[in-house]
Amino acid sequence: MQIGVALRLVPDASGDLDIAENGQDIDREWVDLKLNEFDDQALEEALTLKENAGATVIAFAFDGVGADRLLQSALARGADRVIKLRNPFGDGLRARAAARLLAPTIRELGLDLVLTGVLGIDEIHGQLAPFLGATLDWPHVSVVSEIRCDVGALLARQETDGGFSTTLRVRLPAVIGVQTASRPIRYASGAKLRQFIGQKIALTDSNADCGDLAAELLRLERPRSDKGAIMWEGDADQVAEALHDLLVARGLAKETMR
Amino acid sequence: MNGDVLVYVETRDGAVKPSSLELLTAARQLADGAGGMVDALVAGGPLGAVEALSGVADRVLVATHPALEQYLPEAHAALLRSVVAERNPALALFAYSAAGLDLAADVAARTDRAVIDYCVKLSATGREIETTSLIYGGKLRAVSRARSPAVAVIVPGAYPEARPDPARRTTTVEIAAPPRLDALRTAFVVETRPAEGTVDLAGAAKILCVGRGIHDKDSVEVARQVADALGAEIAGSRPVIDNGWLAKERQVGKSGCRVKPKLYLAAGVSGAPEHLEGMSGAELIIAINTDARAPIFGVAHFGATCDLFDLLPALGERLGKGRAA
Numbered sequence: 276m277q278i279g280v281a282l283r284l285v286p287d288a289s290g291d292l293d294i295a296e297n298g299q300d301i302d303r304e305w306v307d308l309k310l311n312e313f314d315d316q317a318l319e320e321a322l323t324l325k326e327n328a329g330a331t332v333i334a335f336a337f338d339g340v341g342a343d344r345l346l347q348s349a350l351a352r353g354a355d356r357v358i359k360l361r362n363p364f365g366d367g368l369r370a371r372a373a374a375r376l377l378a379p380t381i382r383e384l385g386l387d388l389v390l391t392g393v394l395g396i397d398e399i400h401g402q403l404a405p406f407l408g409a410t411l412d413w414p415h416v417s418v419v420s421e422i423r424c425d426v427g428a429l430l431a432r433q434e435t436d437g438g439f440s441t442t443l444r445v446r447l448p449a450v451i452g453v454q455t456a457s458r459p460i461r462y463a464s465g466a467k468l469r470q471f472i473g474q475k476i477a478l479t480d481s482n483a484d485c486g487d488l489a490a491e492l493l494r495l496e497r498p499r500s501d502k503g504a505i506m507w508e509g510d511a512d513q514v515a516e517a518l519h520d521l522l523v524a525r526g527l528a529k530e531t532m533r
Numbered sequence: 534m535n536g537d538v539l540v541y542v543e544t545r546d547g548a549v550k551p552s553s554l555e556l557l558t559a560a561r562q563l564a565d566g567a568g569g570m571v572d573a574l575v576a577g578g579p580l581g582a583v584e585a586l587s588g589v590a591d592r593v594l595v596a597t598h599p600a601l602e603q604y605l606p607e608a609h610a611a612l613l614r615s616v617v618a619e620r621n622p623a624l625a626l627f628a629y630s631a632a633g634l635d636l637a638a639d640v641a642a643r644t645d646r647a648v649i650d651y652c653v654k655l656s657a658t659g660r661e662i663e664t665t666s667l668i669y670g671g672k673l674r675a676v677s678r679a680r681s682p683a684v685a686v687i688v689p690g691a692y693p694e695a696r697p698d699p700a701r702r703t704t705t706v707e708i709a710a711p712p713r714l715d716a717l718r719t720a721f722v723v724e725t726r727p728a729e730g731t732v733d734l735a736g737a738a739k740i741l742c743v744g745r746g747i748h749d750k751d752s753v754e755v756a757r758q759v760a761d762a763l764g765a766e767i768a769g770s771r772p773v774i775d776n777g778w779l780a781k782e783r784q785v786g787k788s789g790c791r792v793k794p795k796l797y798l799a800a801g802v803s804g805a806p807e808h809l810e811g812m813s814g815a816e817l818i819i820a821i822n823t824d825a826r827a828p829i830f831g832v833a834h835f836g837a838t839c840d841l842f843d844l845l846p847a848l849g850e851r852l853g854k855g856r857a858a
Contacts, residue, residue, distance in 0.1 A: 288669040374642075400649060400650065409643050414718040415606065415639070436630060438788075440725045444722050493663075495675055496674045505834065505835050507836070514844055522796070
């Protein structure tokens with residue numbers, strides 16, 4: 276079985292995000308990029324399938340800052356091959372266009388299964404997995420948390436809501452939007468990383484008619500909340516005191532014995 | 534926008550899910566403004582759902598076929614493509630859910646429509662639809678514009694649930710099942726329901742929820758001791774569960790449990806939309822996060838930006854001197 280995994284770098288939103296002067300993007304100058312967390316899960320699931328059922332894992336990424344390092348890390352984690360695709364859209368690459376750029380290479384390689392993260396933190400105009408499924412006319416399932424191989428098919432556990440999940444049998448070839456891998460992510464050892472870190476990664480051409488069906492992003496804004504929390508100031512001890520007093524006042528904790 | 538609004542209705546055990554009733558509120562506002570009708574598509578046509586939509590939608594579109602009896606992404610996508618191609622709604626609405634993630638982009642791609650996700654607000658002027666979406670885990674809002682016909686995905690909680698209007702006459706329309714349903718490549722195997730009798734987060738009066746900021750399993754144990762002293766259930770957001778630091782039945786949010794406790798103490802939880810969906814109805818929400826712009830502070834009643842690794846022991850000490858109420 277040949278498994279493709281589409282990996283994307285996204286802005287690290289754990290810190291401050293400033294809006295760029297044109298109002299239509301974040302100010303990327305001081306923002307780190309990181310592997311989209313769901314793509315990280317997708318890579319882990321592909322490597323788990325390789326271990327359990329035998330497979331060749333091919334990791335894809337689009338050209339851009341950090342793409343080589345991303346793919347070298349994928350090799351260090353156990354991917355068998357990596358492909359860096361030309362990206363004519365730069366930071367403006369959207370999932371719909373990414374699907375159309377990826378599809379010809381996926382067909383050419385004759386992949387059986389494509390995994391990618393269920394969503395990206397900056398994807399507001401559609402997600403890659405369903406766009407890829409529709410473009411390739413392959414069955415696709417999103418929000419998947421476990422994949423097992425079956426004869427000519429796979430069993431995918433889709434998380435629905437409220438703790439419910441559904442197991443679906445999906446005939447191959449197929450596309451899966453992974454939310455969570457079957458096991459916690461294993462990271463590559465330092466030795467493995469050093470083995471691949473200098474590896475040159477060739478650029479593969481990718482072209483497609485991407486049309487102009489995406490919605491237009493007019494501007495980014497900071498959320499305006501008319502609610503907002505009452506903030507306690509001070510060090511942890513002072514905050515713990517205020518918090519405890521509140522809990523006591525609301526009958527949610529007993530008064531401290533002094 | 535001129536024309537009808539189609540709502541993809543999700544059901545569980547024959548009942549319409551609340552998120553779909555919320556879509557119907559948005560659909561009514563947009564359809565009334567555009568002089569169009571609200572069409573509710575119920576795949577499989579469970580009777581209870583069809584009856585519940587009486588007085589809410591203008592038309593309930595019902596399609597029946599063995600492949601539509603359970604949720605199968607491929608089957609529901611085929612039905613939607615057929616309905617959208619035939620009826621050409623100005624806007625098709627989906628909830629931000631597993632089904633919404635499967636179907637909205639698929640239908641948009643196969644019927645040449647724009648799609649906008651994570652919407653919390655929609656309006657229409659002429660053919661132009663303007664939306665406000667959550668982006669970057671809810672830290673920012675994105676205002677987008679698309680021309681109808683289009684597809685939009687709405688975040689649960691963005692609109693109130695639609696209620697039946699006794700004066701509204703609703704007609705039920707039988708839709709022919711598309712031929713593709715007889716040649717599917719996806720099959721339903723089994724549904725797994727939440728395990729009963731292990732943890733009852735939904736019924737818990739007090740919850741201490743830890744998020745990505747808790748960093749490791751050892752720190753989760755510190756939080757668990759504080760939860761015990763508080764008489765609270767310990768819970769986690771998705772990253773904590775994915776890392777195996779807490780069991781799946783202790784997850785709060787879209788893929789986990791929806792909770793409404795008297796106290797929700799969130800430690801190191803950023804407040805991604807998927808998490809807020811599961812807990813924003815709590816009576817008292819207290820959030821501790823070093824990032825002052827974390828979205829959790831948008832729903833919290835009280836908060837602090839101190840280090841939770843200092844706060845939890847300090848709080849545990851105070852609780853230990855008293856006893857949980």
